[in-house]
Amino acid sequence: MDDQAADSSRDARSVPGCYRHPDRETGIRCTRCERPICPECMVDASVGFQCPECVRGGSGTGHAPSASVPRTIAGGAVAADPRLLTKILLGINIAVFLAVQIRPSLLRELYLIGAWPPAPYLPTQGVAEGEWYRLVTSMFTHEEIWHIGFNMLGLWWLGGPLEQALGRARYLALYLMSGVAGSALTFLLAEGTTASLGASGAVFGLFGATAVLMRRLRYDMRPIIALLVINLIFTFGWSNIAWQAHIGGLVAGAAIGYAMVHAPRERRALVQYGTCALVLAGVVLTTLLRTAQLT
Template identity: 80%
Template sequence: MDDQAAGSPQDAHRVPHCYRHPDRETGIRCTRCERPICPECMVNAAVGFQCPDCVRSGSGTGHAPNAAMPRTLAGGTVAADPHLITKILIGINLAVFIAVQFSEPLLNDLVLIGRWPPEPFLPTDGVADGDWYRLVTSMFTHEAIWHIAFNMLSLWWLGGPLEAALGRARYLALYFVSGLAGSALAYLLGAPTTGTLGASGAIFGLFGATAVLMRRLDYDMRPIIALLVINLIFTFTWANISWQAHIGGLVAGVVVGYAMVHAPRERRSLVQYGTCALVLAVIVGLTLLRTAQLT
């Protein structure tokens, strides 16, 4: 950052930088405090855009109680802690990881598996036997420390900005739909007796949605594309990685993410949650198809 005082002759020829993200140039200012804000920090207001700080302190500014509530880019409610859901998801993953370290039967009850093979494995039911809950529980289950470390770092890096841009409810919908899509494709195309676990499907959904969001905000796409390509190379070259879960999550993330940030304002919620419902319907259909094949 430049340490020169604002208003110097040199500053007059420079594009302002977001006060919350000093590395980002912007030509937009908060309509209340007039500080420069980048697209990620822009909150829709009745007139123009406001910064998150002004939104949080809005109740004490004398604005009318019935004034239009500021919204995120996707129409979500602006929260005091824009990373709360991401923190909760990380906490759940860590709690499950610790629990399964002390209980192999618990691990067997949570992983995604179509059908358990015969002895000497535990006589536990798989998804084809009615344990559909495994499509969800496997999203929060990790066995190796490197696996959960990589996924949680990715969740923090990708999830925080997305949660701030979408709002809590929309972000949570994106996460679960992407994770379920990854589980469904792994169930459909994977070996029925191979266990699958990890948050990677949901994480790849966040990758896809982040790319869509960056495109919507006209950011430089090269960093996210390079990171995604590297992860896809690992997906198809490393052993014991479920490429089906990664691809399923990525496709769902792109579809849901596009609906979240491009939905027309007058039908925003209908388009956003309607798209989530359609993707969920496809997930249910794929799950029923695979179950019919295995029973």
Template identity: 80%
Template sequence: MDQAPGSPQGPEEQRPPDAQSLPVCYRHPDRETGVRCTRCERPICPECMVSASVGFQCPECVRGGSGTGHAPTAAQPRTIAGGTVVADPRLLTKILIGINVAVFIAVQVRPSLLDHLVLLGGWPPAPYKATTGVAAGEWYRMVTSMFAHQAVWHIGFNMLSLWWLGGPLEAALGRVRYLALYFVSGLAGSALTYLLASPTQETLGASGAIFGLFGATAVLMRRLNYDMRPILALLVINLIFTFGWGNIAWQAHIGGLVAGVITGYAMVHAPRERRALIQYGTCAVVLVVVVVLTLIRTAQLS
């Protein structure tokens, strides 16, 4: 039962008369905060803060649905990374999950389709000239393999991770930056796999992009001064599975993780006056590295 302000408290809730406690976020009652929305004056935690022209606003006021009677301000509120605040902060995450599920269903209906989607270095292997695979000019495999899954457990685990990690990241970064992070991480995982794995090894799955989201989430939590132990523990567990479980392309995991940390750091730490330049410039630099690694490996297999 909720307790009204000023009502008697039980023994376990009594505090010394001189104790000073901060108000709690109206959306996250377990988090104390000293910041209030500049429009409705409700307390908000760092996750709910949306940068405005003056101070911070809560998500409801940004969407104009707080019921306080305040008119929207002229300045467009931004996320912590400078992205636009939208009504559905998980839209792209839902679309990405939908694409992965649609491809999975298509593969179940037509299994031969998987042969054209997986990441394959080149077949036949050197010293013969590759007629199939990335080395043969099928560059699209570096992207299609990011959405291809064969086993139910594989897509199930990846999509749960995408929903758990992707939603908060999309809300914090904004749609465009979130999508850039996802594809940069996935491509980095594909490039490292192409470079280091056997050219005849077929790899598939969204794990490279997922590990990129892991890395960016850790950077974001550090930026917001959140307790990082849960995300670090989960990351360690996943790395143990990566190197301790057979038939896992560890190259994709490591490549995605490194790209996610680098890109995520640029997203949330870029100074406001040069924010877009640093953020998208970092994405461009990572993509250049991806292209260089791909060209080096192609030259080796040609």
């Protein structure tokens, strides 16, 4: 009987009590200082819940950030316009799309292609010949209205909440690294003379990071999983889609997103940007390997 009582006591202690009301068990923590908080102490924030001290900006027990520098769950600065970078990325994609419509020959200078095929209407050089910039420019290039429409809808729907949750610098790193990871996997696995373009790799990276963030905040995962499954069905069921970009972006986005929201506070920047650096190193190594195969 004593052993059972001890086990019950240990089980009870496994659920923390609210830092202000220790007798009230709770599974919710402040998204800024990570102290356990009960429903009475929860303050609804833009991302998750915060404790009263973090909302007021007070130091409390020393865990909360200072009032002058409010931080997101990933440690980024809270911005007045949480969708500014998303709007800029949308604007860049639309501007490039319009430029391609006005001057179609611009397309061959921007899309991703591995090596130069023997045809006069294609570029004289590809990534294998040294034009690595195509790994980036192809992320912002679209030719068909439906293509840019779907990608920009995904960017707006996923990008705004992520930008708000991560902060601008971390969000931009996530977007760019996911995009170039998708480009690098396409360069590695697709035929060398196959041209590809679009922001799909970066958008799938946002999918991966969103799933990680929702799990971290203990939100209902079913909507994002259902949407991701639908997109993957289109990825593998529709011809002329660079599935390599989608998978490369998804994996990179999930990895970077995990580092962003799970990095320990004392080494947050090192873990977050270190993960981005590892993804970039993988992109470089992949590109060098494929270049050696094609040249």
